[in-house]
Amino acid sequence: MDKRFGQRLLLALKTDPLAIILLALVAVIIAMSVGGTWFSSYDPVQVDYKQALLPPSSEHWLGTDNYGRDVLSRLMHGGIASLGASLIAVSLIISLSLAIGLAAGYFGGWLDMALTRLMDVLFSFPQLVLAIALASLMGPGLTSLMIAVAAVSWPSFARIFRSFVLSVRNEGYVQAARTSGIPAWKIITTHILGSIAGPILVLVTLDIGSIILSIASMSFLGLGIRPPQPEWGAMLNEGRAYIEEAPWLFLAPGLTIFLMVLGTNYLGDTLKDALEPRAIQMPRLFGGSKKRKRMEPVVVKAHSSKTGQHANVCSHPELPVTAGNTASVLSIDGLHVAASEGMHGQPKPILENIYLELKPGECLGLVGESGSGKSTLAHAIMGLLRSPLEQTAGTIRLMGENTSRWEWNDWRKVRGSHVAYITQDPMDSLNPVLTIGEQLRECLIAHRDKDGGLSQAEAKRKVRELLEQTGLPEETYGRFPHQLSGGMRQRVVIAMAVINEPQIIVADEPTTALDVSTQARILELLIALRNERKLALIFITHDLRLVTHIADRICVMRNGRMIEQGDVRSVFTNPREAYTKQLLESIPSLRILSQLRKVK
Numbered sequence: 001m002d003k004r005f006g007q008r009l010l011l012a013l014k015t016d017p018l019a020i021i022l023l024a025l026v027a028v029i030i031a032m033s034v035g036g037t038w039f040s041s042y043d044p045v046q047v048d049y050k051q052a053l054l055p056p057s058s059e060h061w062l063g064t065d066n067y068g069r070d071v072l073s074r075l076m077h078g079g080i081a082s083l084g085a086s087l088i089a090v091s092l093i094i095s096l097s098l099a100i101g102l103a104a105g106y107f108g109g110w111l112d113m114a115l116t117r118l119m120d121v122l123f124s125f126p127q128l129v130l131a132i133a134l135a136s137l138m139g140p141g142l143t144s145l146m147i148a149v150a151a152v153s154w155p156s157f158a159r160i161f162r163s164f165v166l167s168v169r170n171e172g173y174v175q176a177a178r179t180s181g182i183p184a185w186k187i188i189t190t191h192i193l194g195s196i197a198g199p200i201l202v203l204v205t206l207d208i209g210s211i212i213l214s215i216a217s218m219s220f221l222g223l224g225i226r227p228p229q230p231e232w233g234a235m236l237n238e239g240r241a242y243i244e245e246a247p248w249l250f251l252a253p254g255l256t257i258f259l260m261v262l263g264t265n266y267l268g269d270t271l272k273d274a275l276e277p278r279a280i281q282m283p284r285l286f287g288g289s290k291k292r293k294r295m296e297p298v299v300v301k302a303h304s305s306k307t308g309q310h311a312n313v314c315s316h317p318e319l320p321v322t323a324g325n326t327a328s329v330l331s332i333d334g335l336h337v338a339a340s341e342g343m344h345g346q347p348k349p350i351l352e353n354i355y356l357e358l359k360p361g362e363c364l365g366l367v368g369e370s371g372s373g374k375s376t377l378a379h380a381i382m383g384l385l386r387s388p389l390e391q392t393a394g395t396i397r398l399m400g401e402n403t404s405r406w407e408w409n410d411w412r413k414v415r416g417s418h419v420a421y422i423t424q425d426p427m428d429s430l431n432p433v434l435t436i437g438e439q440l441r442e443c444l445i446a447h448r449d450k451d452g453g454l455s456q457a458e459a460k461r462k463v464r465e466l467l468e469q470t471g472l473p474e475e476t477y478g479r480f481p482h483q484l485s486g487g488m489r490q491r492v493v494i495a496m497a498v499i500n501e502p503q504i505i506v507a508d509e510p511t512t513a514l515d516v517s518t519q520a521r522i523l524e525l526l527i528a529l530r531n532e533r534k535l536a537l538i539f540i541t542h543d544l545r546l547v548t549h550i551a552d553r554i555c556v557m558r559n560g561r562m563i564e565q566g567d568v569r570s571v572f573t574n575p576r577e578a579y580t581k582q583l584l585e586s587i588p589s590l591r592i593l594s595q596l597r598k599v600k
């Protein structure tokens with residue numbers, strides 16, 4: 001969980017009044033249950049037949065039951081039993097399922113197989129029926145009820161925890177810890193548990209409601225606490241006989257259980273939103289979608305000495321001013337991106353005053369040292385900036401359209417069909433459990449509406465053609481990503497990027513992870529596709545030598561600014577900035593010269 005989780009949770013609560021109301025109700029119910037002995041002036045078990053079945057009044061706010069006991073007082077004391085039992089049951093379930101899920105997921109092999117089979121066996125029984133059978137065997141009472149609920153509920157949690165562990169077990173940092181000789185228990189408790197703590201918290205909050213419900217249901221059946229001690233499920237059972245005569249006996253515990261379950265579920269959902277910042281921007285029950293504020297380019301008034309008139313021009317200090325060119329497929333004017341630092345902190349600038357134009361079929365090489373903002377620029381172009389990063393000024397136009405006001409759905413239609421993104425690590429883009437053919441077909445079909453849709457056979461044919469065009473053997477179609485080499489995976493990702501014939505491709509260091517000969521072949525493929533399909537390409541790289549092979553223009557970035565931009569030959573032969581000179585000097589000069597001879 002990152003530091004901003006608390007802020008996002010506050011933001012999610014602020015924009016969702018229903019979440020605040022439910023949080024307040026849950027807090028009141030918990031406070032009244034915990035402080036029952038202090039708040040209530042009636043003994044919850046003291047029988048007084050003279051007071052039997054009194055309706056709600058100022059003396060007995062929720063009336064009395066058939067033994068003359070105050071219902072509110074019983075509800076508060078019963079809360080301790082219901083919530084306490086649910087909390088203990090949840091703790092038992094989480095401890096057991098976490099231990100089993102972690103062991104099965106991390107160690108794998110026969111241990112995983114044995115534990116998974118055990119879970120499968122338990123899954124084959126209906127949970128509640130099994131819990132009732134277990135509780136009946138152990139005899140009525142809260143302890144047996146908690147054990148029975150925990151014994152049947154752990155497999156579903158363990159299975160989810162196991163899948164969490166599987167998803168992080170092969171991450172680079174876990175592999176690195178393993179190869180450094182760190183003991184398994186430490187890797188599990190720090191690296192693995194640390195990265196899955198957020199989802200676990202959400203899962204617990206989401207499921208505590210169903211545990212409260214299970215405990216109440218079993219108490220309702222008479223398997224829980226012994227009378228006359230109060231408990232919500234048991235109270236519901238007692239009130240059932242008087243449902244017409246004294247409905248408050250049934251309604252009071254029923255509504256309390258309902259509110260607790262609804263409240264914890266809804267809060268679990270809010271927690272999930274806070275952990276996944278993207279979801280906060282989606283419309284919620286009352287919040288509605290937050291319209292982004294319109295962002296205008298940074299412009300200054302320029303004075304023409306010839307005409308004596310003022311004109312609006314871009315305020316970029318170093319680069320030539322680019323007039324709005326309708327032919328450009330991408331045009332960026334005075335883009336600023338900042339990272340918000342806490343609630344009251346000053347935003348930290350990440351990109352400043354970025355100006356860029358890209359024409360159809362043109363290739364722009366974006367170079368710069370690590371941390372200069374290349375990937376952030378790529379994300380801004382793709383509409384993928386996520387909190388805490390935010391576009392604070394300027395405009396980005398794709399095919400002449402200002403993207404500043406686009407919502408998630410607008411982006412969805414454009415990404416993949418008009419502008420595509422190639423990541424450095426192909427596994428970031430490939431689903432490990434789907435075959436290459438399925439994934440390519442999915443991309444193809446995602447952007448075809450029903451009328452103009454492709455038949456399965458057509459889609460298959462098109463995918464096979466593209467695989468051939470990108471130099472991949474036919475059998476790649478039915479293979480899974482792990483069955484391919486790094487270079488083959490990158491070819492698949494390139495095929496995925498071009499499958500819907502986009503106008504622009506943003507390739508973020510697509511060859512960095514590959515060996516030199518594979519790098520060369522991937523570059524050849526990109527060049528061929530670019531020439532054939534008149535693709536505009538933004539090629540991001542650290543490697544200046546690669547740029548000379550593919551780019552028409554080069555743009556040098558440093559500390560979030562574009563410090564130099566021009567055609568490849570002039571930047572390489574006559575760099576203006578000292579930093580560009582330094583970058584060039586770091587390449588063996590003979591190689592540059594030989595490569596420059598090849599530049600068009």
Ligand SMILES: Nc1ncnc2c1ncn2[C@@H]1O[C@H](COP(=O)(O)OP(=O)(O)OP(=O)(O)O)[C@@H](O)[C@H]1O
Pocket residue numbers: 339350368369370371372373374375376377387388389542
């Ligand atoms: N989510 C974030 N929150 C705060 N700062 C961020 C975030 N993402 C990136 N930055 C900062 O933005 C700057 C630019 O990062 P970016 O990843 O764009 O650089 P880059 O040029 O692509 O680097 P590299 O070549 O190493 O991938 C860095 O200083 C980085 O710390």
